[in-house]
Amino acid sequence: MQQELKDKVRFLVGDADILEQMRETAGFEPFAPETVEFLDEFSKLLRGDADAGKYSDVQTFAFWCRKSSVLRMKENYGGSLKNRTGRGLAFHVAPSNIPMMFLFSMAVALLAGNSSIVRVSSREFEQSTAACRLLQKLLGDHPEEAGKIVILRYPHEEELTRYFSAVCDSRIIWGGDRSIGEIRKLPLPPHGIDLPFYDRFSFCVINSAEYLKYGKKQLLAENFYNDTYFTDQNACTSPQLVVWTKEGAAEARRQFWEELEKVVSRKYRFQDIQGVDKLAAACRYAVCHSDGKAFCTDKSLCRVEIGALHKDLKDFRCPGGYFYEYAAERLDEIAEVCTKECQTISYFGFDRQELLDVVKRNRCRGVDRIVPIGKTMDFGLQWDGFDFIYSLSKVIG
């Protein structure tokens, strides 16, 4: 790499020498014992650190990557990883909306047997900074692992992205459709693969009759809050739409939003511009579809009742507590919004199988996850339709 490019890079973990050596790196065995041990130590460090440990998303990551959790994930693969080895070097372009995503991304690449160059966004989060500091410290005691991880930050500089793209074996891009498009213009080596994680749309389905019977409405509201407001509805997994089954919908809705409002008023920090943003989103929807009715007395929780499910609903999304809702006569109606962009269906009061059947029966192009309300943020080795371990390793046939 040219010196002037190098000068633009700021290393959070690792350094220029490691980066240089990585070009010739080879993959290793998935779930290698030393990788599992290393992640377990990282987990302990994170949990025990005062700066990092106070963040719930750090805790979530730390619990996810501890030994017992990783070994459980490994079990799911049975003997299928016997002839597999990591592809080599993964180049990650981490998202800016979810602070800890860069670590999940790095960890899955490691578990699949790859070294990683991780580019983090220019937005600094306190918990990311703390986690990088701990990781760097830990790598000091693990020279073997130190050669596998570089985390860096650089300003918008296509030449750098071009360089990393040209030397990697896989490129993992988290980002908006536009930035993915920009990055994909830069060539990978002939054998290189892309795993693009693009802008997605998610929704929630609630069985109204079951909800009315349910005794833990407050808990459900908390869980829904964590799925949505906790990431300011910026995560791809956050529902933008709530679909109710028709019977009992009116009363279920009333109670549900009332419960949610209580959580929101207790926990959410409203920003003054958000009311304008939400009103604009509702107007935008109205310009294109004449079936909406907005309910938005307190701007920290706005909803628009819609008379039909439209494929382009995701174009009218707005972060920070803005929901479309629809009462469905038949569950199969949701197929309309199970487009290629649809990622997660979260649910209450159904069997997972019921929803899976709807998706299959209607031959929907999208839907990558179906999880209960409260679980949308649970990261897993299967994501957006990819299996990280299989995708980031190669099989010797």
Add this chain to the structure above:
Amino acid sequence: MEELYRMAPFGLGHQEKEEKLLPEYKKLTEHHYRNCEKYKNILDCIGWDPGCRTLEGIPFIPVRLFKEYELYSVPEEAIVKTVASSGTTGQVSSKIFLDKSTSAGQQRALTAIVGDFIGRSRMPMLILDCPDVVKNRSMFSTRGAGILGFSTFGTKRAYALKNDMALDYETLESFLENYSGQRFLMFGFTFIIWKHFLLELEKSGKHYDLSNGVMVHGGGWKKLKSEAVSKEEFRRRFREACGLEDIHENYGMAEQTGSIFVECGCGHLHASIYSEVIVRDPKTFRPCRIGEKGILQVMSLLPHSYPGHSLLTEDEGAVLGEDDCLCGRKGKYFEIIGRLANAELRGCSDTYAAGIKG
């Protein structure tokens, strides 16, 4: 409306204004509802009460919609002019569609309002901008439209800046030589005036006597704020550099050209009979009390060809009083505090202990 143009622009007190103008705003709302389908869809979605009893009940839409959609309420063939708001570099600009009567109304209201502050007789005018901004059609924007609109107040017009935005000392000196003995008008955009006129004057080290001038400026403090220049500082520096005291800020937008809000000698922006300002609580959109800060909603009776008569801005301000400003003008007077910050993109950075998954 004809009746309105014959009235004093700041002559209506609260009660009278409400009684006279509420029916007008309702009529206008209904006109747009019937003639602009997109506006109709919007009102059907966000709701409004046609039986409302105060101006506060008139529905409002975010001003940014004009950046995204072409909104008009007259047949296309009636549109005589389309104005694009300048927008900061890189931003999308609004498109405003004017028919003959709207365009004429804007000029009449502007004349009445500005006349109330600077007098009705025309005077020599020094435009604090470059000639290209009006001549060059591709640049024709709020800046050009604003200058053209104000040009009717001037007789002998001169441009104080060259096309490369350098101060044109020759023009300035000959203008002052000819007219500094009488009252003269200066007009321009706040940031341009600051950067290309005042700072240059100060640097030049020469003293020009502008004490007979009256200056009207506007276009936002956003850029000046980033240079940490306050309103007071702006005034003080002009006073010290060239003896200019008679300065009036104006607050307006391309979406409501004509019915601008102008600052009186007490430093207050005034709503005229052609306009109204309502400050709303950001979280509930309920009208704020006097002195309470919130989001500005601006109303104007002029927009007939496009549904821009009641708009929610992204500016923060506070109503300071009504009907009792020491300058004697009736109606509400207010201040602008600044622009609402864009929503910061927040990740899951809360520190509460979430349910930890094993």
